[in-house]
Amino acid sequence: MEVLLLKHASQMVDGALEHGRALECHPLTVAVLDPGGHLLALKREDDSGILRPDIATAKAWGALGMGAGGRDLARRAATAPAFFEALSAISGGRIAPVPGGVLVRDAAGHIIGAVGISGDHPDKDEACAVHAIESAGFTADCG
Structure with a gap:
């Protein structure tokens, strides 16, 4: 299993x-977490x-915690709102089930981290995360 290093996170x-x-997004904020949810x-x-x-x-953090990208979490939250309300409470409000949270997978498919982006429309946030992950040589998983 590959390890997500600071140099990879910085590149992302x-x-x-x-x-x-390039997409003329509003000002963005980008976070990269390791597989344990720690900020890199x-x-x-x-x-x-x-x-x-x-x-x-x-x-x-939500993508890592649930093992699914933010797009998948958003779909699931729409069909099971009570479950996601409970998850929010359990996690102390640390989960945002919306596009823009993308899992980072290594060549073998293992989850080695996640990228979260906020600042523009969630679809644009997600597109920037996918681009960043793939340009660093990893696989992006939006769900």
């Missing part, structure tokens, strides 16, 4: 922000809102 953050500029890297662009680091981290 920078790649996501660069892609965000975080960058907040100028003028990105004060809640964006918490939201980006919650998107990534």
